[in-house]
Amino acid sequence: MTDLHGEFAASRFFHEARMDRRSADALVGLSAGLIADGAINQQEAEFLHSWIKNNLANLEDPVINILYRRLSDMLQDGVLDDEESAELLAMLNSFAGLNLAQPKPTLKEFAASNDLPLCNPAPELIWNNRTFVFTGVMAYGPRKVCQDLVAERGGIIGGSVSKKIHYLVIGSVGNEQWRHSSYGTKIIKALELRESGVPISIISEKHWQQNIFS
CATH class of the missing domain: 3.40.50.10190 (BRCT domain)
Incomplete structure (x- = not known):
């Protein structure tokens, strides 16, 4: 239904930031579930790609956009090979805030920071006048x-x-x-x-x- 007069957007029940947060939280939970067995296959990768496309296409979140683009690149040829599967597993562990050695969500106040924004490969650091x-x-x-x-x-x-x-x-x-x-x-x-x-x-x-x- 089209909200022609902005009535839905003006409603006290509508809060875009809260909806975005809820969508991102759902993706964290989905990612944690997919990698719970320590592996991710072609079908799971395609499902995740489709879910992000259908649910988060308009979410202005740069890190989720990076995840979506990398996943799209992996599936471009229609095959998720072993190397891509391992890379995606590590990526989703990072996104979900999990540890590869102990893949369970943490309730601690602090967790490892998400590394998806990082340059890959990491650049050489120059100190002088930088x-x-x-x-x-x-x-x-x-x-x-x-x-x-x-x-x-x-x-x-x-x-x-x-x-x-x-x-x-x-x-x-x-x-x-x-x-x-x-x-x-x-x-x-x-x-x-x-x-x-x-x-x-x-x-x-x-x-x-x-x-x-x-």
């Missing part, structure tokens, strides 16, 4: 300590995400919201810039640590 912005909770320590390590190597610390920054570092301790479509404005802004062609790299704290201490 601008870094941090988001999320860093496992290494307080954000100020992490920023000082970058500054010591000639890097510049930015306050917000813009076309002028080079790296967005996502702390490895993500809050619970990151598993339910609320990834924080910094991540969303960086994804939008990257999609528009801006050469901004989104990296994990793990990759940052590997480079900072190499």
Whole structure:
């Protein structure tokens, strides 16, 4: 039914953000169910692709869009091979906030951050005169300590995400919201810039640590 006069949208029962959150939550649960046995086959992948297409096509969530595009690429030739199946399994574990070694949803306040926004492959880090912005909770320590390590190597610390920054570092301790479509404005802004062609790299704290201490 078409809401010609905006009556449904104006109703107190209608809340777009809440509906988007509910849809994203449903996808998290669906992903957890599909990978519960530690594997994902062609039929399951096709079902997931169809479900996202039918239910989340208009959901403006950059991470879910990444998941949908990667899944579309895998199924483009009509065959989900073993390598793609393994990649999809890891991707859905990440999306659902699960651990590969213990694939069960967690009720803890903090969980591993979703790694779908990350650049793949991870880029080489250049420190001198490159601008870094941090988001999320860093496992290494307080954000100020992490920023000082970058500054010591000639890097510049930015306050917000813009076309002028080079790296967005996502702390490895993500809050619970990151598993339910609320990834924080910094991540969303960086994804939008990257999609528009801006050469901004989104990296994990793990990759940052590997480079900072190499």
